[in-house]
Amino acid sequence: MRLNPWVGLAAMATLAFLYLPMLAVAVLSFNKTRYGLQWTGFTWDWYVRLLNNPDILEAARNTFVLAALSTLVATLLGTLFALALGRYPWPRKSQGLLENLLYLPVVTPDIIFAVALVVAFGAFRTVSSLFEPGLFTMILGHITFQIAFVALTVRSRLKSLGHDLDEAARDLYASYGYYLRRVLLPLLMPGIVAGAMLAFTLSLDDFVISFFTAGPTSQTLPLLIYASVRRGVAPEIHALSTLIFLVTVLLVLASERLTRRG
Amino acid sequence: MNRRVVWFGELTTPARLYRRGLWLLLPAVVWILGLLVIPGLSLVALSFAERGPYGEVVWNFSLENYARLLGYGLFGWSPDTLFILLRSLWVAFVTTLVCIVLAYPLAFFIATRPPRTRYLWLALVIIPFWTNLVIRTYAWQMLLSPDFPLAKLAQTLGLLAPEAGLYPSPLAVYIGMITAFLPFVVLPLFSSLERMDHSLVEAAQDLYASRVRTFFQAIWPQTLPGLTVGIILTFIPAMGMFVIPDLLGGAKYLLVGNLIQQQFFASRDWPFGAAVSLGLMVMTLFGLALYRRRGKDVDLV
Structure with missing residues (x-):
């Protein structure tokens, strides 16, 4: 089909509109001057300083610990949830209720999600000091929204599998454990991996829920950027943002390749 | 409940199926209920409470918060x-x-x-x-x-x-x-x-x-x-x-x-x-x- 040239032009302009700000930040991250926006020459300095800044390294470590631990738990719980939903003959009504429970964390606005967690942790704190705001509460919070995304991804894989291979395995006298290990899990693996990747990325990307549940010692990269932007921008933050942006680009391109091939 | 069924190639009884299903279901359901649904619902109760002088929650029933939401301060x-x-x-x-x-x-x-x-x-x-x-x-x-x-x-x-x-x-x-x-x-x-x-x-x-x-x-x-x-x-x-x-x-x-x-x-x-x-x-x-x-x-x- 032939495309009106104005449509193409509008599309290009819109894409430019999406990328312009990141481009400006990337350019400034190589700028020599600390103050102001005048271009005074090229430097790698800010990147070097970034890697020597203990606060930023600490935040990077927290971000990854948070994402890794929460993804681990959420992948396990989400996969079990998907199996329970997809492979058991629940009565229609309970199935409907469970479906709603599955979609609830996906459709709840971030801020209300965060407020609910604050209230929950506030109540739990009266029982145990474990629930003081910090990395632990952040991990619990992230798991809460990740479970649903993992379960949705795994379930759609489960739906596409059908009955045949399960029935074949059991007809050939596979025990339940053997069937789980050698038939069901390998078949589900692509879905589980995709779900875990989604959960991991969502955790890295999250700001609002981290912001509400974080404590004084559990700074993550998005929180750190937010805090320093409020204090006034430093070139290290340009460099940090540029790095994070580049990682995002690589991840998106890699996952595009994976999903189109698989 | 001794009726036998074949479910995904497995010869079993409905009771056993439900029991196993419940175990799979339980962790995720308890998690989402405990950290999202129940706290979310408790916001309703909280919205009828009052703020104490030091920012604590005082459980006195009042409609004040909703009045404030509508602009009555x-x-x-x-x-x-x-x-x-x-x-x-x-x-x-x-x-x-x-x-x-x-x-x-x-x-x-x-x-x-x-x-x-x-x-x-x-x-x-x-x-x-x-x-x-x-x-x-x-x-x-x-x-x-x-x-x-x-x-x-x-x-x-x-x-x-x-x-x-x-x-x-x-x-x-x-x-x-x-x-x-x-x-x-x-x-x-x-x-x-x-x-x-x-x-x-x-x-x-x-x-x-x-x-x-x-x-x-x-x-x-x-x-x-x-x-x-x-x-x-x-x-x-x-x-x-x-x-x-x-x-x-x-x-x-x-x-x-x-x-x-x-x-x-x-x-x-x-x-x-x-x-x-x-x-x-x-x-x-x-x-x-x-x-x-x-x-x-x-x-x-």
């Missing part, structure tokens, strides 16, 4: 809170509208690329979608600051006072919101356009329909499912957004998200925060009810 009626609610609706509405207008050409452009390059173009929309929102918002803050060409241009045109930046301002909030949510409209719209039946467009053109008429009678109706998803994905989170107005709007352009955040941080007024959250939730549920009716058969990209 210590000093009589003032429209500030209501303004914030209405402004959030308005900003979400404008954002959605502009996103739709911008998304059509872009989605159309991508859908008409040859298959080899189509997914690369699509990746160009997905990348900002996955880039951290705080980073993207702060990038706009940079770009709209006084020393940058955009603000300089506005200064020379006399639209801005000299040395002033384009942020904080309502305009900056709209720009930030539109760029944040644009991918949410483009992606579902693209999936509708990709599956579009082109023979209808050709038929319209054969019958000498004008371009405008071709669009509204042959293309637009076919993209409605994707468009509905895009609208929901934009409108609902846009209402509760607080990062963008916080970084780009300044103190004069608060949205409901900022109001909630203030109650749980600076003012330590959880009961009022709960009441405002419930107000937002009601608006959200209303939007979802629309989604349930219209966008059932669409899957997200």
Whole structure:
């Protein structure tokens, strides 16, 4: 089909509109001057300083610990949830209720999600000091929204599998454990991996829920950027943002390749 | 219950199936109930409580928080809170509208690329979608600051006072919101356009329909499912957004998200925060009810 040239032009302009700000930040991250926006020459300095800044390294470590631990738990719980939903003959009504429970964390606005967690942790704190705001509460919070995304991804894989291979395995006298290990899990693996990747990325990307549940010692990269932007921008933050942006680009391109091939 | 059934090749009884299913179900259900559903419902109780002198929650039944939500404060009626609610609706509405207008050409452009390059173009929309929102918002803050060409241009045109930046301002909030949510409209719209039946467009053109008429009678109706998803994905989170107005709007352009955040941080007024959250939730549920009716058969990209 032939495309009106104005449509193409509008599309290009819109894409430019999406990328312009990141481009400006990337350019400034190589700028020599600390103050102001005048271009005074090229430097790698800010990147070097970034890697020597203990606060930023600490935040990077927290971000990854948070994402890794929460993804681990959420992948396990989400996969079990998907199996329970997809492979058991629940009565229609309970199935409907469970479906709603599955979609609830996906459709709840971030801020209300965060407020609910604050209230929950506030109540739990009266029982145990474990629930003081910090990395632990952040991990619990992230798991809460990740479970649903993992379960949705795994379930759609489960739906596409059908009955045949399960029935074949059991007809050939596979025990339940053997069937789980050698038939069901390998078949589900692509879905589980995709779900875990989604959960991991969502955790890295999250700001609002981290912001509400974080404590004084559990700074993550998005929180750190937010805090320093409020204090006034430093070139290290340009460099940090540029790095994070580049990682995002690589991840998106890699996952595009994976999903189109698989 | 000794009835035997064959379920996915396994010879078993319903009772055993249910028992195993329950065990699989339990951890996730308990988790979501305990950390989201029950605390969410307890917001209702909390919204009828009072704030104590030190920011603690005092369990006295009162309707004060809802009165404040409607603008009745210590000093009589003032429209500030209501303004914030209405402004959030308005900003979400404008954002959605502009996103739709911008998304059509872009989605159309991508859908008409040859298959080899189509997914690369699509990746160009997905990348900002996955880039951290705080980073993207702060990038706009940079770009709209006084020393940058955009603000300089506005200064020379006399639209801005000299040395002033384009942020904080309502305009900056709209720009930030539109760029944040644009991918949410483009992606579902693209999936509708990709599956579009082109023979209808050709038929319209054969019958000498004008371009405008071709669009509204042959293309637009076919993209409605994707468009509905895009609208929901934009409108609902846009209402509760607080990062963008916080970084780009300044103190004069608060949205409901900022109001909630203030109650749980600076003012330590959880009961009022709960009441405002419930107000937002009601608006959200209303939007979802629309989604349930219209966008059932669409899957997200």
